[in-house]
Amino acid sequence: MEITSLQNQKVKYWVSLKKKKVRDQEKVFIVEGDHLLQEAQKKQVLQETISVNDSQADYLVTKEIMQKISSQQSISENIGICKFLEEKPINGNVLVLDNLQDPGNLGTIIRSAVAFNFTTIILSNDSVDMYNEKVIRASEGMIFHCNILRRDLKTFLPKLKKDGYLVIGTDVITGKNIHEYANLKKALVIGNEGQGISGDIKALCDNFVNITMEKTCESLNAGIAASILMCEVYHE
Helix, strand or coil: EECCCCHHHHHHHHHHHHCHHHHHHHCEEEEEEEHHHHHHHHHHCEEEECCCCCCCCCCCEEEHHHHHCCCCCCCCCCEEECCCCCCCCCCEEEEEEEECCHHHHHHHHHHHHHHHCEEEEECCCCCCCCCHHHHHCCCCCHHHHCCCECHHHHHHHHHHHHHCCEEECCCCCCEHHHHCCCCCCEEECCCCCEEEEEEHCCCCCCCCCHHHHHHCCCCCCCCHHHHHHHHHCCCC
């Protein structure tokens, strides 16, 4: 179907999906670019496609319409509307994110989690939206290969413990080397970019780890720290 009017109701609907409230109501989100569309197609979550030049797409639109829908400065020629990803059972090592706010960090963490076989990510209720366009873009399509759940950590972490998980926080002062907990089923907790792990969540941690580094550097970006620790666990 060809659409040429910016006032078309379908166009208005696509534009509205930039808002988290609407995405949550409709249970769909936008992906931009061929690579992300291909990854979505592999997981069979692609509902419809929009293009400025591909006659095989579900909707053929003008560049002006695509610019209205797109969240990027350099607009994509192809956009997809995808179903929310289904939650899967938790198994293997788990990464827990407490009040993580930066979408770029979350996208990086998702990408690293897939690379280092952390099959599930638990987002606290106050963390950034996983369907934020910057998260999806930074994940480089790996969002389709990761089991991501949003939970109240105060009630969820005790459940993980009952399932045999060792809940491990990060602390630059008291933390030990991650390899001291080798071959144990881990739930690794990463805190907020500026404040770290909140007090309530810290109280639920069984142990703490840190990353050995030069004293001139006090801390690392949350995405980098999470990636290093997951890599360390992967090579245990």
